[in-house]
Amino acid sequence: MGRDQHDDDHARALIQPVKRASLIQRLRNNFLTGIVVIAPIGITAYLTWTVVQYVDSQVLPQVLPLIPERFRPDQYLPFTLPGMGIVFAILFTVAIGSLTKNFFGRELLRIGERWVDRMPVVRSLYNALKQIVETIFTQSQSSFEKACLVEYPRKGIWAVAFVSTKTKGEVPKRVNGGAEMLSVFLPTTPNPTSGFLLFVPKEDVVILDMSVEEAAKLVISAGLVTPQELPIAGEEAVTEPAQPDADLEKAAMSNVPQAVTEAMGEHAEIKPAPSGLRGHPRKRRGMFWRHSRRDSTDDYPSI
Numbered sequence: 001m002g003r004d005q006h007d008d009d010h011a012r013a014l015i016q017p018v019k020r021a022s023l024i025q026r027l028r029n030n031f032l033t034g035i036v037v038i039a040p041i042g043i044t045a046y047l048t049w050t051v052v053q054y055v056d057s058q059v060l061p062q063v064l065p066l067i068p069e070r071f072r073p074d075q076y077l078p079f080t081l082p083g084m085g086i087v088f089a090i091l092f093t094v095a096i097g098s099l100t101k102n103f104f105g106r107e108l109l110r111i112g113e114r115w116v117d118r119m120p121v122v123r124s125l126y127n128a129l130k131q132i133v134e135t136i137f138t139q140s141q142s143s144f145e146k147a148c149l150v151e152y153p154r155k156g157i158w159a160v161a162f163v164s165t166k167t168k169g170e171v172p173k174r175v176n177g178g179a180e181m182l183s184v185f186l187p188t189t190p191n192p193t194s195g196f197l198l199f200v201p202k203e204d205v206v207i208l209d210m211s212v213e214e215a216a217k218l219v220i221s222a223g224l225v226t227p228q229e230l231p232i233a234g235e236e237a238v239t240e241p242a243q244p245d246a247d248l249e250k251a252a253m254s255n256v257p258q259a260v261t262e263a264m265g266e267h268a269e270i271k272p273a274p275s276g277l278r279g280h281p282r283k284r285r286g287m288f289w290r291h292s293r294r295d296s297t298d299d300y301p302s303i
Helices: 001-014 025-068 084-101 103-117 120-137 170-175 212-220 243-256 258-267
Strands: 145-151 160-166 181-187 196-201 268-272 287-291
Touching: 025 084, 084 103, 103 120, 145 181, 145 212, 160 212, 170 181, 170 196
Parallel strands: none
Antiparallel strands: 145 160, 160 181, 181 196, 268 287
16 A cells, blocks of 8 residues: 555656746846856957057057148048058068068168177077967968877877878887878867877878868867767668557556556557647656546546
8 A cells, every 4th residue: 555655656747837937047048048158258359449549558659740740531521440550560570571571671671680789688589489479470381280099198099190291211210110101199188289299100090080170179179169970981871660559658657657547447548649748847757647528527536
């Protein structure tokens, strides 16, 4: 008797309506959703406006005295036009770049660098900054070919890396008997501009199907941003056949508590929930009980 009572209580707990979230919970969820939407936009706008104001404050005081008053925008507008400092900075940079390409500009650059090389501290700082800027901004025809996996720092532990090129010269002859090797760049997380250059035998490199950009996002995000899974080359995606409706109904009926079926007896007919009500949070029970009209509902125990 005690077991039957326990089963009946369990059945009542299963068919209880789903509780809706309270007003405070809904407001909290809406607030967090708003933060997710507004925060990136607000931070981006704030940083952009800060950079524009900083450049304007540094460039305009140096440039405006050189421009005739009739050509100044502030003579015709009641406010200072934001972004003018960035425009002048871009024009100045373009002019310096075009000047450096000709013979006269290159000679001036060489003279300036010779003067810098004579200054001990300034020389080291200038050469380091020049190397960093050239690495970041100079366009090069060569780039990473593929994303790959290498075992690092020991066997059994895999790290995402990028294939730079095939290893040439003395390195493969010295360490691998002339066998083919790959030059692999192993970036660090979350700063992929630093890392390690590895010379790995080709058979020890696992080439990935993901693009270099997707692999870079995976490294920068520390694994939080995972690229969309692609089917492996040579393999077809396997899809499971759809389960027949009869099997679905049978599986659903098998989940009905035994105590409920015994209590309702043979007068109960189990019907699947109508398709229009399956997604409703209050009416989604999985099963609806319909009693026979010829029998009185008083004959059945309450649930």
